[in-house]
Amino acid sequence: MSRRNLLRGAAAGAGAIALPSLLAACGGGPGGDGKTITMGSNSSDPVPKKAFADAFAAYAKQSKDGRKVKVNTVDHNTFQENINRYLQGKPDDVLMWFAGYRMQFFAKKGLLHDISDNWESYQGFSPALKAQSTGEDGKQYLTPYYYYPWAVFHRKSVFQQHGYQAPKTLDEYIALARQMQKDKLVPIAFCDKDGWPAMGTFDYINMRSNGYEFHKNLMAGKEAWTDKRVKEVFDTWRSILPYCQPGANGRTWQEAATSLQKKQAGMAVFGLPHPGAQFPKDEQADIDFFPFPVINPEHGQDAVEAPIDGFLLAKKSKNLKNAKTMESAKDLLKWLATGKAEDIYLASDPNNIAVSDEADLSKYTPLQKKAVELVSGAKQISQFLDRDTRPDFSSTVMIPAIQTFINKPKDVDGLVNSIERQKKTIFAAED
Known part of the structure; x- marks a missing residue:
């Protein structure tokens, strides 16, 4: 290759x-x-x-x-x-x-x-x-x-033990998460104390829903955060949150990866180094992943972070x-x-x-x-949300916005209106 x-x-x-x-x-x-x-x-x-x-x-x-x-x-x-x-x-x-x-x-x-x-x-x-x-x-x-690359990571042994199959669509992903709950697992290890881990989930939902070009233009300030396509991203994310570890804003990525390693959680959206850094050497071979599932067939799984x-x-x-x-x-x-x-x-x-x-x-x-x-x-x-946009927009707007959404996921209109107001100010300013 x-x-x-x-x-x-x-x-x-x-x-x-x-x-x-x-x-x-x-x-x-x-x-x-x-x-x-x-x-x-x-x-x-x-x-x-x-x-x-x-x-x-x-x-x-x-x-x-x-x-x-x-x-x-x-x-x-x-x-x-x-x-x-x-x-x-x-x-x-x-x-x-x-x-x-x-x-x-x-x-x-x-x-x-x-x-x-x-x-x-x-x-x-x-x-x-x-x-x-x-x-x-x-x-x-x-x-x-x-x-x-970023993907949805899991343990082979956990999937084998319960007969789980890697989901290809969002519906299959949620169905798998429901089954994990029945099996007394936290379906999705989730964290955002560091301010950036949850950005990977946002990016994938956005690119799977609206395509890479929309992601690129949104990050460049060329699309409105009040656009219905952005609201749909947060709506989709809200449907997944019940299967995520609660208290994500107080959890580091290391702690979330450790819950995957300890077989307390079934899946996690991570970059390749993150689970590997928390798994002992004799358990490394048990790490596996699947691409983030399809949401809109038009965009499939075309984009990868x-x-x-x-x-x-x-x-x-x-x-x-x-x-x-x-x-x-x-x-x-x-x-x-x-x-x-x-x-x-x-x-x-x-x-x-x-x-x-x-x-x-x-x-x-x-x-x-x-x-x-x-x-x-x-x-x-x-390249990831906080690498694909202005650093000041990422740090001062998107980190607190996503953490706010995780705590209060119902007020999407208020959230996107706030992001858009701040975006206009920042992108209008000189670098």
């Missing part, structure tokens, strides 16, 4: 959020020593944290000039919420971040270094990946590293003013763009999928291979 075809046709995505010394650079002295590259990391969970440590150690080992990476790890949500002031303050040289609009937003603000010269030597990346890494000015700013993560160079890094440090940072990115670098990472974190054609897919787990098939069969690829 060609990885060049895997992400072909993916649409540019987005979303970011907005702090200072908390994410301050950890380089030593003005300009650094030319060989130490500081890395701002949002990979605070144990599995990806170790995988990145392995990759960075491998880079240092193969470096002929004694180059090394010094990592500054910050809690994932804190990193996201403070990224704007971080980039405008004293950022690290390189930082982990997201493709599409989330990258473009900061590139447009002049907070990222252009790495188009690096891209001239990159091999194994599809045109779609390059598009996801390109700013509005046509220059490249991101080195992509991996992606992970598959966010892409990678690396950026911070324009305001004091160390990158040193030409040698800049050379070292770009050298690190060139190495991270290789299939070998992705193989080293994925050996410790099999919960993601490599973006490079050069990566070794033969070592993939059955779950990873299934994830590749899911994305390769998609007609459209989205």
Whole structure:
């Protein structure tokens, strides 16, 4: 299977959020020593944290000039919420971040270094990946590293025990949820304390109901949130909520994934890394998924959420003013763009999928291979609600709006009117 075809046709995505010394650079002295590259990391969970440590150690080992990476790890949500002031303050040289609009937003603000010269030597990346890494000015700013599709996850053993079949339509999905209730399971593990997990459910209901183009235009501020199509999304979601874990706004994604792992819940809408991070190694093979079910046959299961993560160079890094440090940072990115670098990472974190054609897919787990098939069969690829829209709209409007809906799902008219009023103000303002 060609990885060049895997992400072909993916649409540019987005979303970011907005702090200072908390994410301050950890380089030593003005300009650094030319060989130490500081890395701002949002990979605070144990599995990806170790995988990145392995990759960075491998880079240092193969470096002929004694180059090394010094990592500054910050809690994932804190990193996201403070990224704007971080980039405008004293950022690290390189930082982990997201493709599409989330990258473009900061590139447009002049907070990222252009790495188009690096891209001239990159091999194994599809045109779609390059598009996801390109700013509005046509220059490249991101080195992509991996992606992970979202789907409905479950345990094989639970489905086998009860004779459950993966549903293909919304009616079948709800019928399965009812049966799980009868079998004393929480049908759908559900969480939104972190502010973003429930966005995946909204996106899938919207894309299954109204199609990818409507999703893209809604996120871009080109469609009204008071449109009847949006109201129908919330109405559909409301019909599913009785089968979801109550108290979602007080539950982290880790807690929701653990309830799936403990066989307390039957299903969960997650990204590939989330259940994997909470399952012990000897239970990993029991994880399975099915695509989010069909709602409108016109759109079927055409669209798949598959966010892409990678690396950026911070324009305001004091160390990158040193030409040698800049050379070292770009050298690190060139190495991270290789299939070998992705193989080293994925050996410790099999919960993601490599973006490079050069990566070794033969070592993939059955779950990873299934994830590749899911994305390769998609007609459209989205980047997730908070990546496909303006960061300020995502953080200040959509996070509280969805949490409000979860608590009070009946007042859809009031909800969409509030979102639309705020949207008009935000999208009318200059970035």
